[in-house]
Amino acid sequence: MKKKKLNITRAAVGALAILCFLCLWFWATREGTPLGRLMPNPAQVFLRLVETTHTKVGPLTIWGHMLNSLRRVLVGFCIASGSGILLGLAMGWNRTIEALLRPIFELLRPIPPLAWISLAIVWFGLGEGGKYFIIFVSGFSNVTINVYTGAKAVDPELIGAAKMLGCSDRRIFTSIVIPSSVPYIFTGLQIAISSSWAAVVAAEMVRSTNGIGWMITAGQGIGDMEQIMVGIIVIGVVGFLLSTFMRGVESKLCAWSRVQDS
């Protein structure tokens, strides 16, 4: 009963906070103020948002732009996750692979993902390949590190128990190491999905002809603040949905590892 009451209070204060924020926004952008000349008020942004659902912004409506951005992020994310999980597991479990591949990985890791943009354009031109590459670079590093940590952190007692029960040495990897690493894999995936989304936006801002990132840069180019704000809102909403989806999947698959405070 107490918990339910707290949640209602929390939701109410939250709604109040957002309301205050909107009022502040309205007030700051009212007629005549310097900010009011540069920025639209919330109502204008909202109307513009609705308008973009059926009117084209550049080549596509907002749906078209969103789908393009989503396509890019999902492709890049999947490649990054797949390869990151494979590399992380391999390095964590096999010391030879670790000794061979980890130095190269550690040399490349300090380079911020977005610093690869120019090189990606040189290598892949102005097409989709370059964008996929940047998104891959953004997600790959985090996934690999987390999975690597997980594979290394497998409890040796569990491995002993498995052998004692009759598990062959070859099956230890699939039977014990991989399930044991799943929570770490998801930690990496969570970070990767937000960095991948940020990478899509950046890549589209730099070099693209469509997508939400393109939309806000284009808006800046023609001084259309409303377009920029609509873009930011969509970026926020999609980013939020992606993170929430990831967290949902994690809570389903990692229900067994919820750590309890003793």
Added chain:
Amino acid sequence: MNKVIQCEHISKTFPSANGDFQVIGDISIEAERNEILVLFGPGQCGKTTLLKVIAGLEPATSGSIRINGKEKTKPGPECGLVYQTTALFPWLTTMGNVEYGPKVRGVRKKERRERAQRYIDLVGLKGFERSFPIQLSGGMRQRVGIARVYCNEPEVMLMDEPFGHLDAQTRYLMQQELERIWEAEKRTIIFVTNNIEEALYLADRVLVMTNCPAAIKREFKIGLPRPRDYTDPEFLRLRQEITSIVDPAE
């Protein structure tokens, strides 16, 4: 002569920065089929390592282990180990944990499910087949640990202070539970404990161990009828005698 397990002249030395550390002196142990052999001793030195060596999880520095006459060098299903920390697989349910041994050894699904269910019922966890270890209490987890080893039908069951982490009440309860389970399905058990009541309640024979390096001080045959009474005069007399010869804990 029904010797299921014969360990001869086992010793174990760990190399370390400050010179070699001998954990196990010269130990020879035998156990007969379906007897409960208790290794009783104070402190933490050597007993867990001895069980790990017998299970094949640690190599012995010297000595040999024979199960039914055949030499044992690697970990395997013929020696099941019930861990003090339970070492359950957290991503598997109770059923998943208990059927794990038969599963990796190739037993068909229907058969292994039935077998696992039998042992889950035997340890008193009926209804908890779909729970994860994190949802179970300490005592329940240890029951899963016991069921998992039982289900694999080992020649010898090794138990490393399985009730050490439980509170006193649950500990008494689990001792009685184990006794009941063993009566229902007899197995050869080598049981390690530092609790004298637990030792006398469960054992057919008690081997009193010394401290580091671990060695056998004396053997006691316990002839009391089961289930045992903690307050029985003979029980108390044995308790007094064994306690008086035990090394102080380090």
Added chain:
Amino acid sequence: MKHKTLKQNRKWKYTLLSVCSIAVFLLIWYICTDVLHLTTPTTLPSPVKVFQTFFDKFVNTKPDGATLQTHTLESMKVALSGYFIGVVIGVPLGIAMAWFKPVDYFVTPLFDLLRPVPGIAWLPVMIVLFGIGLLSKAMVIFLSAFIACVINSYSGIKNTKPVHLWVGQTFGASNLQLLFRIAIPTALPMIFTGLKVALGASWNALIAAELLASTKGLGFMINQARGIYRPDIILVGMIAVGITGALLGWLIELLQHIFIKQG
């Protein structure tokens, strides 16, 4: 004795493998470029050229108008100003949000609205408001650092063990004393993690911001080099970015060791 040398031998074997691996990587790169000419100098330069350009750039202001040091310092100037403000506001706010319920209830929803938007996405807004210059870039970096600091400080405080707080309360500590004497010290490792994550995010955002709106700095240098088909300068820039980022990260780790006596 025999066991010890066996373990040491294994360690040396792996170290040797690691060194060889880097050497082989460089060798393959060299062979593909200077020997087999599998790529043109405008797509992938040879490691030798990159090496030469790296040192050349320390003195040569061509072709983008400044030396490597100047660009690096310029980038650091922008990045660190945004970063510091982000930390100074973000860490206390995160702590306050985690500790004081009213702050949590009011601020967290607003923060959750801000959080999913990547810092770089705000650049066009900042440019329209503040023009192209240091301020708009610093704002973007501030937001990137701020968000990371809040998240980690919040987590750190929220993870304070209730047991520790109960102990403090039995000693009669006030709420503020509990915060400063118990909660914050135990949260320090996570706060420092936040500082490192924020640094990475800031540095990342900076490079992108410079690609889009700058006339100086490493991001600008990299972008310029692309336009004139000098991928060797691109690689030099990327290496400089990587090294600088790594050094700054080590600095934070050093501070962490000084401030946190326990590992």
